[in-house]
Amino acid sequence: MVAPPDNDVLWARTLHFTHNGSPALNGVSLGVRVGEILAVTGPRGSGKTTLLQCLAGLLPTQRGEVWFNSTPVHTMGPLTRERLRRDRFGWIDPAPLLVPELNVWENAALPLMLRGTGRRRAKATALEWLERLDIGDCARKRPYALVQAERQRVAIARALAPAPTVLFADEPTAPLHSADRAHVLRTLTTAARSHGITVVLATDDADTAALADRTVALRDGRRVHTVHLPPVAETEGRAACSLSV
Numbered sequence: 001m002v003a004p005p006d007n008d009v010l011w012a013r014t015l016h017f018t019h020n021g022s023p024a025l026n027g028v029s030l031g032v033r034v035g036e037i038l039a040v041t042g043p044r045g046s047g048k049t050t051l052l053q054c055l056a057g058l059l060p061t062q063r064g065e066v067w068f069n070s071t072p073v074h075t076m077g078p079l080t081r082e083r084l085r086r087d088r089f090g091w092i093d094p095a096p097l098l099v100p101e102l103n104v105w106e107n108a109a110l111p112l113m114l115r116g117t118g119r120r121r122a123k124a125t126a127l128e129w130l131e132r133l134d135i136g137d138c139a140r141k142r143p144y145a146l147v148q149a150e151r152q153r154v155a156i157a158r159a160l161a162p163a164p165t166v167l168f169a170d171e172p173t174a175p176l177h178s179a180d181r182a183h184v185l186r187t188l189t190t191a192a193r194s195h196g197i198t199v200v201l202a203t204d205d206a207d208t209a210a211l212a213d214r215t216v217a218l219r220d221g222r223r224v225h226t227v228h229l230p231p232v233a234e235t236e237g238r239a240a241c242s243l244s245v
């Protein structure tokens, strides 16, 4: 086993993953640098969610290696992976999963309290994040009283509140209206940059990927190389458009 480069917080080598016989990842290798926002793009079914779940230790590695800060994740047992996720990682699902019995601030404060932060401090931090995501007014409501887009903001606040080392965001703005999307994404990326949080973001939306520092594209469980065209002057762009038409 060769340890990953020092400036990579996460590193995967030739990852393969099969869901009940159906292949999802087919030899994916990648490194995620400390503090970067990395977009994982690709069409539906290309393996984005599976890749994030393997990197986050949610799925056990079947073949290949995953390293976090020079520690092998692929050799960890379920309990060690669970502790790693609790203490170092944050996760945002495409649909918000909140605890129905807890109110909004309690939901947002939950990961902090699970890490051992006292209730008062956890509440104050959760409230700050809820304010940043424009959902502070709902702090005492229960999840059922919120619309889906508000619940997703709570889920994002909950993921950011403990300032995880790595935040995995799987289509985090999927339930939001396009008007809300840009604001929530900008809040997420600004917060990540100011707190030095590394973000791995799965998306099939080009506008969302454009906010990342770097993009890794998947197709049928493999990495594919994308060509980045240099920006062209508006007139040249128009000429190219009309030519292609």
Ligand SMILES: Nc1ncnc2c1ncn2[C@@H]1O[C@H](COP(=O)(O)OP(=O)(O)OP(=O)(O)O)[C@@H](O)[C@H]1O
Pocket: 019, 020, 022, 023, 024, 042, 043, 044, 045, 046, 047, 048, 049, 050, 051, 202, 204
């Ligand atoms: N629990 C599962 N059981 C069986 N097959 C699965 C399961 N999860 C994913 N797959 C299959 O694995 C492949 C990769 O799925 P994955 O969800 O990782 O891709 P994705 O790019 O995130 O797609 P989407 O954008 O639809 O979530 C697909 O063919 C999918 O049908």
